Amino acid sequence: MNIIVCVKQVPGTNKVAVDPVTGVLIRDGVDSKINPYDLFALEEGFSLAEKTDGCVKTLSMGPPQAKEALKETLWMGASESVLLSDRKFGGADVAATSCALALGIKKLGEYDIIICGKQTTDGDTAQVGPELAQRLGIEHIANVTEILECRDGYITVTADLDTVIQTAKIKLPCLITIEKDANTPRLPSYNRKKSMDCDELIKVYSVADIPDADENMLGLKGSPTQVERIFPPEKNSGQEISEGSSDELCDKLFELLSTRKFI
Amino acid sequence: MGLIINNEKMTPENAQKLIDICPFGALEYQGGKLSVNAACKSCKLCVKKGPAGIVSWQDETAKTVDKSQWNGVCVFCEIVDGKIHPVTLELLGKARELADVIGHKVYGVVIGDNIKEKASELLHYGADKIFVYDDKAFSQFTITPYSEAFYDFIEKIKPSSILVGATNLGRSLAPRVAARCGAGLTADCTILKMKENTDLVQIRPAFGGNIMAQIVTPNARPQFCTVRYKIFSAPERTDAAYGELVMMDITDAMKKSGTEIICSKEKPKEIDISEADIVVACGRGFQKESDLAMAKELAELLGAQLAGTRPLVEAGWISPKRQIGLSGRTVKPKLIICLGISGSVQFAAGMKGSDYIIAVNNNRDASIFDVAHVGLVGNLYEIVPALIEKIKGGKA
Numbered sequence: 001m002n003i004i005v006c007v008k009q010v011p012g013t014n015k016v017a018v019d020p021v022t023g024v025l026i027r028d029g030v031d032s033k034i035n036p037y038d039l040f041a042l043e044e045g046f047s048l049a050e051k052t053d054g055c056v057k058t059l060s061m062g063p064p065q066a067k068e069a070l071k072e073t074l075w076m077g078a079s080e081s082v083l084l085s086d087r088k089f090g091g092a093d094v095a096a097t098s099c100a101l102a103l104g105i106k107k108l109g110e111y112d113i114i115i116c117g118k119q120t121t122d123g124d125t126a127q128v129g130p131e132l133a134q135r136l137g138i139e140h141i142a143n144v145t146e147i148l149e150c151r152d153g154y155i156t157v158t159a160d161l162d163t164v165i166q167t168a169k170i171k172l173p174c175l176i177t178i179e180k181d182a183n184t185p186r187l188p189s190y191n192r193k194k195s196m197d198c199d200e201l202i203k204v205y206s207v208a209d210i211p212d213a214d215e216n217m218l219g220l221k222g223s224p225t226q227v228e229r230i231f232p233p234e235k236n237s238g239q240e241i242s243e244g245s246s247d248e249l250c251d252k253l254f255e256l257l258s259t260r261k262f263i
Numbered sequence: 264m265g266l267i268i269n270n271e272k273m274t275p276e277n278a279q280k281l282i283d284i285c286p287f288g289a290l291e292y293q294g295g296k297l298s299v300n301a302a303c304k305s306c307k308l309c310v311k312k313g314p315a316g317i318v319s320w321q322d323e324t325a326k327t328v329d330k331s332q333w334n335g336v337c338v339f340c341e342i343v344d345g346k347i348h349p350v351t352l353e354l355l356g357k358a359r360e361l362a363d364v365i366g367h368k369v370y371g372v373v374i375g376d377n378i379k380e381k382a383s384e385l386l387h388y389g390a391d392k393i394f395v396y397d398d399k400a401f402s403q404f405t406i407t408p409y410s411e412a413f414y415d416f417i418e419k420i421k422p423s424s425i426l427v428g429a430t431n432l433g434r435s436l437a438p439r440v441a442a443r444c445g446a447g448l449t450a451d452c453t454i455l456k457m458k459e460n461t462d463l464v465q466i467r468p469a470f471g472g473n474i475m476a477q478i479v480t481p482n483a484r485p486q487f488c489t490v491r492y493k494i495f496s497a498p499e500r501t502d503a504a505y506g507e508l509v510m511m512d513i514t515d516a517m518k519k520s521g522t523e524i525i526c527s528k529e530k531p532k533e534i535d536i537s538e539a540d541i542v543v544a545c546g547r548g549f550q551k552e553s554d555l556a557m558a559k560e561l562a563e564l565l566g567a568q569l570a571g572t573r574p575l576v577e578a579g580w581i582s583p584k585r586q587i588g589l590s591g592r593t594v595k596p597k598l599i600i601c602l603g604i605s606g607s608v609q610f611a612a613g614m615k616g617s618d619y620i621i622a623v624n625n626n627r628d629a630s631i632f633d634v635a636h637v638g639l640v641g642n643l644y645e646i647v648p649a650l651i652e653k654i655k656g657g658k659a
Binding site (some may be wrong): 061062063064065066084085086087089092093094095096114116119121123124125126127129130133134135139140141142143146147156160161162163164165166167168169170171174180181219220221222224225226227228229230231232233236239240241242243244246247249250251252253254256257261262263 | 265268288298299300301302303304305306308343344346403404405406407410423427428430432434435436437438439441443445446447448449450451464465468469474475476477478479480481482483520521522523524525526527529530541564589590597598608610611612617621622623628629632633634635636637638640641642645647649650654655
């Protein structure tokens with residue numbers, strides 16, 4: 001089975017803040033890592049590949065340093081990777097991102113299934129997977145908690161639909177997004193890390209390398225949504241801040257809870 | 264469209280300044296030239312805050328859309344297993360507010376099997392028209408029939424804005440349909456406003472940090488957004504039904520599905536912190552897992568649900584089901600006590616709507632004090648045990 005897993009490199013910390021006076025974003029470290037939700041997608045891909053004698057290829061879009069995230073996927077078990085990296089991909093919203101990934105999928109060739117994480121930790125939208133499926137014209141199912149069976153051109157999964165768990169049989173090729181904690185992700189293998197020539201296995205494509213790319217569908221140009229402004233969150237007005245000894249604060253808290261009849 | 268960098272004026276100092284300003288590491292300086300890489304999020308901070316005249320922004324003549332052809336604020340009404348998801352009512356209330364700004368109608372779209380009666384219940388929440396797709400093909404949620412029906416509705420009615428609940432179903436369906444329409448889609452909006460030119464102003468926490476982003480879709484219609492449950496308030500049910508039901512034709516395309524639902528089992532009733540009246544929430548101010556015992560004890564005394572922030576969930580101290588925030592649940596209790604929580608936007612987005620917010624944190628500058636109604640700057644390790652004793656004493 002040919003399996004493609006989409007991954008994203010995300011900031012290692014969530015500590016990005018806005019200086020309320022200057023409006024400038026304050027960065028705290030620039031560490032990056034693979035989106036934690038993607039690790040479950042990768043693991044699901046690798047175990048499906050093992051069961052079906054298939055292979056996993058990985059795909060990402062991002063700045064040149066996103067190659068590091070793809071390297072990790074190779075060390076875990078992927079056979080090759082594609083990174084879409086070009087200024088023209090930059091500033092992409094969900095629509096433009098899914099268009100770019102659809103082009104990347106074509107670069108990776110034939111596939112039976114595409115696996116994505118349920119969402120990313122930096123965008124938290126959970127939208128790229130379903131949009132990508134639409135662009136490829138394939139069926140999708142989100143929030144998959146388990147792959148039960150995969151044969152005869154179908155995959156059977158369980159999926160979390162908030163109040164119910166669906167058991168669904170889906171025609172291949174299709175796209176699935178994997179729920180958090182669906183499995184225990186594997187670690188990168190030291191041996192693979194030592195023996196692999198990652199630069200050989202990761203192909204980096206710019207827009208110019210993709211003949212059927214339509215620049216109007218990509219990056220900022222291809223993004224229907226526009227960020228009008230960014231700003232620090234509003235403060236609650238009429239708040240009351242107390243300082244003092246722990247005893248005083250405890251008394252205060254007790255009084256608040258009593259007068260409001262919580263105790 | 265995009266950033267234009269005037270490299271003739273570039274100096275290493277200016278380059279460094281710009282690189283420092285960019286929160287996304289999207290600027291690179293090499294061989295005396297600054298360039299923008301794919302990490303650029305178009306936040307334009309380099310234009311606004313950088314040295315003058317070096318980076319500028321060029322708007323290209325954008326694709327335009329005739330906005331007058333798109334009318335109405337529409338809510339996707341989620342009905343699963345014969346139950347109207349409460350987020351639907353919250354969105355109908357918000358849709359009315361938004362529609363009134365521009366004199367548009369409020370529409371609902373309902374997709375399901377044998378669903379007419381439930382759909383008419385929605386007429387008690389202020390919608391002008393509820394469009395109903397009623398067929399056996401929709402008895403279970405599968406992506407193709409639902410998106411075909413939704414798309415059919417958009418093509419026929421041409422609503423200007425579409426609000427979808429950010430449930431698992433909504434988060435699967437909305438992007439699919441938005442992509443098909445070539446429309447923009449903003450996830451998990453926490454504030455929605457309407458401009459007079461019918462542009463929907465969508466505000467959400469962004470970039471994984473303490474930042475809000477205001478997003479618009481000025482050159483495309485429809486405008487899609489998703490909103491979590493418990494972000495907005497549901498309107499009161501009116502005794503009289505208002506508006507009308509419109510039954511829509513079912514096409515063959517809606518009956519084809521590449522997905523077969525073998526079975527659909529109700530999930531065992533789980534702890535649901537989003538329904539709790541009182542919540543005790545814990546953050547990284549707790550130094551070790553066993554210290555959570557005092558928070559648990561306090562929660563029990565108050566009849567509250569225990570909840571926590573993402574770091575505690577990631578550490579395995581608290582079940583993911585008890586996580587508050589954008590990647591967890593949204594809560595709107597009568598009282599929430601936040602213990603040792605710094606208060607990231609991600610977290611605040613999940614609890615800001617609470618009636619009464621008390622925060623205990625030893626850092627006076629913690630952002631949680633910006634959302635709390637009452638902030639206590641102090642050591643939770645002293646305050647909480649003392650409070651527990653006091654409550655016990657008071658009850659004895």
